[in-house]
Amino acid sequence: MESPPSFHFCFFLFFFSLVLTLWSGEANQNYSDALAKSILFFEGQRSGKLPADQKISWRSNSALADGSAANVDLTGGYYDAGDNVKFGFPMAFTTTMLSWSIIEYGKRLGSQTAAARTAVRWGTDYLLKAAGGLPNRLYVGVGDPNADHNCWERPEDMDTPRTVYWVSPTAPGSDVAGETAAALAAAAIVFRSVDGNYSNRLLSAAKKVMTFAQTYQGKYSDSVGAVCPFYCSYSGFKDELLWGASWLLRATNDISYLNYINSLGANDQADIFSWDNKFAGARVLLARKALVDKDKTYDAFRVQAEDFFCRILPNSPSSSTQYTPGGLMYKLSSSNLQYVTSISFLLSTYAKFMASSSHNFNCGNLLVTSNTLRNLAKKQVDYILGQNPSKISYMVGYSANFPKRIHHRGSSLPSKASHPSHIGCQEGFQYLNSNNPNPNILTGAVVGGPDQNDGYSDDRNNYAGSEPATYINAPIVGCLAYLAGSYGSG
Structure with missing residues (x-):
């Protein structure tokens, strides 16, 4: 018996909508899964003695004598990216x-709160150790970066110098000190309701580090030459003084920090936000x-923050932000996704503040609502998760198609379990x-990302695109927490 015409029409509509959904990539976005993986990634970057509940099981203990060169305990913390330096x-x-x-x-x-x-x-357990030498020293790094970058070794096999820097x-470093104060103060807020004693320790250390940053002013890369060209302080230190004081103001409500900010x-x-430039984040x-x-x-x-967003939004008359043909923010050629994730966080968060007060603002003749900012942030995250011209997820382990040859020593070398014997510095290449x-x-690592034309080569030697990083x-x-709360698993 022939089906009635209405059946054919309904089936056509269903099929068309399914194709459209699959084509747009929406059906593949599972924000809850991506959120869990984005946090799990940090286990792969751990330095020191690993806990019994370590889930990324191909990693083992490493750098257990860190700090001994300066007679201090600096074990723990995170390797920043694909190398073995802290x-x-x-x-x-x-x-x-x-x-x-x-x-x-x-x-x-x-359910991801505890893991986060x-x-x-x-991170803060390590930063408390790093701040333990104050008022005379703030430890700012472990491991000779030049020697490390001349080797390709598992962190478990490291035999390069674990030089300690401070x-x-x-020999001041207001930038690294201001950022350390920000980290300790922000974490003090995180732990306030669940571990009051730890929170108090963090806040006490944050105040000491901030005083050090304010009292002894200078760029840390002028004092510790070894950090260049890896993490030079290009934006100076005023942004970190602003950032550190802003977080201490948030954590304490002490008006003296506002007075300092105003002075x-x-x-x-600013039209960027990163590990180096904090102006936009502080505002x-x-x-x-x-x-x-x-x-x-x-x-x-508020006015300064909105000026920043006017420099980011693609349709704003004052925009200074380039976008790829596929719609990705493009700031710099090396690890561009670091700017995309940081700026997307500010977009989502400012949108939250705007929505709570029914606030809008204008970029010239462009009306900006909370949804304007949220939609742009969502588009950036969706691009990272696979909704892009290459149809590749730039988060490792998320979806079927993701980078398989990332620039990361531990990931690229056989694990200790599969290859127990030492792999030497040059042997690893x-x-x-x-x-x-x-x-x-x-799992969960977000790599540096594609070029300005949405192109990506899955090549370990393409470190600008294939290297993941904690930041x-x-x-x-x-x-992802915002999107998982709003859209769940798609």
């Missing part, structure tokens, strides 16, 4: 952004007082230069 500056920024993700999106984190807190604590009153004259315009954080608390004292920061997929999946992942945790 750089305090990006590690502190990572910890700040993980904390901010929990502070703003804690209710949406759901654990990721923060792995800043001091005579800084930190009025530089969004401070603007919360103007929008959520309706405190006009903070209105100047055969794995770097191999065309084989990495034997160990660094790429930390901001996307908050974005």
Whole structure:
């Protein structure tokens, strides 16, 4: 019997909508899964003695004598990216952004809240050790970066010098100190309701580090030359003084920090947010007082925050942000996704503040609502998760098609379980230069990403595109928590 015409029409509509959904990639977005993986990634970056509940099981204990060169315990913390060095500056920024993700999106984190807190604590336990030498020393790094980058070794096999670096009153580092203060203060807020004693320790250390940053001013890369060209302080240190004071103000409500902020004259315009440049992040954080608390004292920061977003939005007359043909923000050629995740976090978070106060603003003749910012942030995250011209997820282990040859020593070398014997410094390069997929999946790692034309080569030697980093992942945790809370598993 022939089906009635209405059946054919309904079937056609269903089929057409299914094709459209699959084509757009929407059906493949499982934000809850991506959120869990984005946090799990941090286990793969752990340094030190690993706990019994370690889930990324191809990693083992490493760098158990860190700090001994300076007669101090500096074990623990995170390797910043695909290497085996512990750089305090990006590690502190990572910890700040993980904390901010929990502070703003804690209710949406759901079952991932404990894992997110654990990721923060792995960072702050180390930062407390790093600050333990104050007032004379703030430890800012472990491992000779040049020697490390001349080897391709598992962290478990490291035999390069674990040189200890620090800043001091005579060799200052206001930038790394200001960021460390921000990390400790933000984490103090995270732990306030669950571990009061730990929270108090964090806040006490944050105040000491901030005093050090304010008292002994200078760029840390002028004092510790070894951090260049890896993590030079290109934006100076005024942004970190603003950032650190802003977080201490948030954690304490002590008006002296606001007075200090107002005395800084930190009025530089910004169209970027990263481990190096904190102006935009500090202004969004401070603007919360103007929008959520309706405190006009903070209105100047709201204006500066909105000027930043006008430089980001693609249709804004004052936009200074390039976009790829596929719609991805494009700031710089090396690890561009670090800027995408950081800026997307600010978009999501400012949208939250705007929605709470029914606030809109204008970029010239463009009306900007909370949805304007949220939609742009969602588009960026969806692009990272696979909704892009290459149909590749830039998060390792998410969806079927993701980078298999990431620039990461531990992931690319055989694990200790499968290859117990030592793999030497030069011996490891055969794995770097191999065309084989990495034997160990660094689940949740977001890599540096595609070029300005949406092109991507899955090549270990393409470190600008294929290297993951803690400071790429930390901001996307908050974005994914928001999206998982709003859209769930798609």
